[in-house]
Amino acid sequence: MTIVVVAPERVKKLQNQYPWLYADEIAEIRGDAHAGELVEIRDARGDFIARAFFSPTSHIAARIITYDASEKINRAFFERRFEQALARRVHAIVNTNALRLVHGEADQLPGLVVDRFADTLVVQFRNAGVENFRKEILQALKKIFPAQGAYERSDTQARREEGLELRVGVLYGDVPNEISIFEDDVEFFVNPLAGQKTGFYLDQRDNRRLLRTMVMGSDAAQPSRVLDVFSYTGAFSLHAAKAGAHALAVDKDQVALQQLEANARRNNLSERVGARWGDAEKVLAQLVQERRSFSHIVLDPPTLAKHKNEVPPAKQLFTRLTTDALRLLEPNGILFLSTCAYHISVNDLIEVSRIAAGDVSRRASVITVTYQPADHPWILQIPETLYLKTLVLRVE
Template sequence: MEIRLKKGKEKKIKNFYLWIFKDEIENFEELKNEPVQIIDVKSSNGEFLGKAFFNPKSHIIARILTRDDEKINANFFKKRIKEAIERRKRLKIKSNALRLIHAEADEIPGLIVDKFDNYLALQTRTAGIENFKHEIVTILTDILKVSGIYERSDMESRKEEGLETTSGELYGHVPRYVEIEENRLKFIVDLHHGQKTGFYLDQRDNRKKVSEMIKKGDRVLDLFCYSGAFSIYCAGAGATVIGVDSDRSATDLARENAKINKLSDKVTFLTADAFETIESMANSREKFNFIIIDPPAMTKTKKGAESVKWAFHKLILNALKMLETGGKIMVSSCAYHISLDILQEAIRFASNDAGKRLRVIDITFQPGDHPWILQMPETLYLKTIFLEVLK
């Protein structure tokens, strides 16, 4: 069984792109009723290009696993998993929580594995990797000697792969709450029901960067604060912080995180809509020294990008009304379809409407344990801009 690409469509695969779509396959009609499987990928003239996960039910019909003609079995995944873990060791991350495997960027399409102290959270996002889940759990337990593995394959995107959402213990016993450390701060993570796999590990470097910008006595507003990580970092640096999130379970956990870090007197968490709260605060002419805007992905499609740009504009405009000269703002988007250009445009329009000139302090992307591939723009999702208000 093989995929034959249409003439010219082999070029992107040779240039290290990893996904194949329905309209790029010459013989799709022959394959459309085939089951999920590993399949050879060939050019229109029969040249071998690689082996891929094949799923005719998915929008992404095939995901390249290797460009070599090799067996795809437990040993194949063991080698890839070991390589991914070794790359993380070289990063010297100051935390006992990090991402160990980041799907396509670690050459294991559809697999996410996060480590929280001595427990793992695992996601299988595609039908291809789902078929190897048992082998992967065995490999992970052999290599890492963890106490437990909890599955968080509860994302809606699995339905496009023909899979049901699922969560639960895959190995050992995994408590709902696990305490982690990050840059000498402590955080309680909800592994069973928390957002993503329980914690926004990809904002680790940005949290540290924000804390280094804080001056003692600063007043900080942290929008979409989730379990309070940015807020705790700012409070630890000497700021007084208001964190806002609409999820009551998240703000309850945020208060616990403030408590275990002995910072409860420095942080107030509000269970409220961030859009409504910032507008109300701006109308009341409140003032802050630093405002953090870090919403969850507000769109999963290209079609939604324009409306999300204006949602960012509204948030940023109200934020700028509350920042004086020298005030700083962090704007972050974890949505792939919100490009850096779109994010910058939203900020520029808002600053023009507010009549405030902004200097870019820094632009960052996702950290090293969440790598991205240059030839795969879809693997770059986190974009963050730090700015300062000028006279």
């Protein structure tokens, strides 16, 4: 097995459970490993640190899979990892039949993502390492996570960066074109074959529930009016409407908005859920011109900064979006401002909100800051596993 020797100043980081070894942290490579092959990571004295998937063309040259020198990487290994992942989620995720079962490095399985939607699994093999163990992984999935079928959505940029072809299709069993899932008392149709990511944004589950506790229903003197920006299939809108609010969903994906309308009909909420197609920034400006107002606004854009150098323009866009959102928010209204970008911090969201509030002369107070739910674990030693941050504000 090829040996990768770590630069002395980087040894402690790996020993402290950080799973990535960058190319510029390698002192020496003894052998000729190819993409996805297992390598041993050692220090300059030859002491074993970990075993990892090797990636010669990536800036992340090795992704640690085990710290146990005696542990064999085979079907039994993946079964143990899946059992451990399942144990982390027992009793933590309730009142839904849709959750993330495996979350890559956070579950000590770098590059592997598995979501459950009712009786269907949706799987992503994101790097050459897990690709090389595809057979063993699928065997372990069938045993630990029994399902009617499994569908592959390995159509990520990460695969391109490793020189892997994109793969989409049925892995095994029967996979319906649409899957019915529930989240509390709201039902959704999910399309894993053509939807974004794996078909549904499971990581906003807790925030949808939080919004629902804050809206006023039809029994109130004035029911809440919710603006759901970057709505995708409108999960925030549907939860709010189920609680009696009126919601307007905004997205540039027409297919997603059609799915929202179908989900609204399924939940008998069509009278309380509307949709507007278009670019979010332009639609917000139009709503300002129309003198619309809302009691609750959700801004949940896609990843705007995949790299650190993209943060400044992302913050500028966030500021423009937030400024117009505050123009639409009625006095004492609630704003949810979310980012799914690791490189954008809570402090960045606070700065954006402070600038936007100043631009429209509004006073804002922080109600809470939330993070991703328990089925998307945040590992203390792996800062990159904290990606979803949401700032919840009350604006006077």
